[in-house]
Amino acid sequence: MNRSANTAASTAGDRMISIPDAPLETRHRILWGDATTLGGVAHASVDLVVTSPPYPMIEMWDAIFAAQSPEAATALKDRNGMAAFEAMHRVLDRVWRQLWRVMHPGALACINIGDAVRTIADRFTLYPNHARILAALVKIGFNPLPVVIWRKQTNAPNKFMGSGMLPAGAYVTLEHEFVLVVRKGDKRCFATPADKRRRQQSAFFWEERNQWFSDVWFELKGTRQHLSRSDRARSGAFPVELAYRLICMYALRGDTVLDPFLGTGSTMIAAMAAGRDSIGVEIDPSLKGAIHSGIDEMLAWARARIDQRLAAHNTFVAEREKGHGPLRHRNVYYGFPVVTGQETRLWIDRPVAVRSTGQDVYSVDYTPMNAEKTDPGGPKTKTAPTASSPAKPAGRRGRPKRQLSLPEF
Numbered sequence: 001m002n003r004s005a006n007t008a009a010s011t012a013g014d015r016m017i018s019i020p021d022a023p024l025e026t027r028h029r030i031l032w033g034d035a036t037t038l039g040g041v042a043h044a045s046v047d048l049v050v051t052s053p054p055y056p057m058i059e060m061w062d063a064i065f066a067a068q069s070p071e072a073a074t075a076l077k078d079r080n081g082m083a084a085f086e087a088m089h090r091v092l093d094r095v096w097r098q099l100w101r102v103m104h105p106g107a108l109a110c111i112n113i114g115d116a117v118r119t120i121a122d123r124f125t126l127y128p129n130h131a132r133i134l135a136a137l138v139k140i141g142f143n144p145l146p147v148v149i150w151r152k153q154t155n156a157p158n159k160f161m162g163s164g165m166l167p168a169g170a171y172v173t174l175e176h177e178f179v180l181v182v183r184k185g186d187k188r189c190f191a192t193p194a195d196k197r198r199r200q201q202s203a204f205f206w207e208e209r210n211q212w213f214s215d216v217w218f219e220l221k222g223t224r225q226h227l228s229r230s231d232r233a234r235s236g237a238f239p240v241e242l243a244y245r246l247i248c249m250y251a252l253r254g255d256t257v258l259d260p261f262l263g264t265g266s267t268m269i270a271a272m273a274a275g276r277d278s279i280g281v282e283i284d285p286s287l288k289g290a291i292h293s294g295i296d297e298m299l300a301w302a303r304a305r306i307d308q309r310l311a312a313h314n315t316f317v318a319e320r321e322k323g324h325g326p327l328r329h330r331n332v333y334y335g336f337p338v339v340t341g342q343e344t345r346l347w348i349d350r351p352v353a354v355r356s357t358g359q360d361v362y363s364v365d366y367t368p369m370n371a372e373k374t375d376p377g378g379p380k381t382k383t384a385p386t387a388s389s390p391a392k393p394a395g396r397r398g399r400p401k402r403q404l405s406l407p408e409f
């Protein structure tokens with residue numbers, strides 16, 4: 001991040017003086033290497049981890065685990081499911097220990113993982129990956145926080161497993177995954193005025209809070225549509241929206257987000273879209289093309305997503321004001337009404353350009369922040385919309401004419 005973006009704030013008592021912040025610039029590095037060592041990632045340099053490891057006991061990942069663990073290879077050959085499960089998790093344990101090293105005290109890690117079911121040696125078994133990983137994280141010293149259940153409903157006719165309509169041999173479907181959330185140590189402190197201001201600017205809307213901080217997520221779309229069939233088959237990619245949401249929930253603009261299992265680059269694309277720095281580590285160099293084409297498509301996705309957030313807010317305000325009367329607060333950058341005082345300095349960084357600044361290193365530029373229009377909690381003023389703040393106060397002007405649809409990503 002261009003740290004000068006933090007320094008433009010100036011206060012006189014409680015009154016904010018209207019000095020526009022410097023435009024944000026973020027930096028993104030792809031490291032081709034092994035997450036069990038995380039070479040190239042400095043101690044205590046990461047503010048948030050968003051990742052999804054290869055899933056133990058899901059067949060598509062057997063070879064990658066066997067290559068990293070002779071014990072896993074032997075157990076698979078011997079058809080010893082539980083021994084293979086444990087050996088694969090020992091590989092992941094080494095990554096979790098590295099996360100402890102590279103995370104700041106107070107930083108959070110969000111780990112997307114699904115359990116596995118598999119029949120080995122005629123025995124159908126659940127391999128509880130989420131429980132094994134959470135136990136390992138707690139053993140390392142991480143503090144567990146409430147998890148998200150990501151419901152991935154399927155209508156496939158073959159989703160039911162086992163003995164059909166006959167009792168005692170049928171099994172419930174596996175239609176959810178988890179996002180485990182853990183913290184290194186105590187809550188993060190925001191001690192300096194610059195950090196406090198950056199935190200306020202990183203706020204999300206009240207109505208987004210109500211949706212994002214619910215523990216079951218239903219409506220996330222699948223993986224990126226542009227991935228080739230072979231990339232898709234071997235990538236296990238999660239939707240960019242999943243990473244984008246977690247990054248907005250748990251990191252500040254300009255923070256550093258790490259994905260130790262970068263895969264096709266979804267976390268990096270989301271970090272670019274959200275105005276956070278990122279580092280991605282990936283062991284399989286054949287994914288380079290998929291990562292780079294994802295970065296090429298980032299700007300279009302980000303702009304559509306940001307327009308959608310602003311339009312959704314306008315729609316929300318219109319509905320809310322119809323039922324409850326005018327909202328009490330007004331955002332100082334956009335001029336639209338918001339529900340709480342915490343949203344008055346909310347700003348959504350809009351990426352305008354991606355530059356390659358070295359081998360597998362990128363910088364992203366964002367539109368400059370609008371000048372502040374008014375004191376938070378002070379008199380409410382109308383603001384002319386600008387290119388970087390296209391939303392209009394919907395409470396006065398009604399619903400946006402059309403709903404923006406997101407490119408599938």
Ligand SMILES: C[S@@+](CC[C@H](N)C(=O)[O-])C[C@H]1O[C@@H](n2cnc3c(N)ncnc32)[C@H](O)[C@@H]1O
Nearest residue numbers: 034035053054236237238261263264266283284
């Ligand atoms: C489930 S995929 C991640 C998918 C990613 N979230 C996405 O959206 O594309 C797991 C990735 O971890 C990579 N991987 C496996 N073992 C690794 C290791 N030891 N170090 C770094 N990457 C590894 C695999 O090559 C694979 O791309």
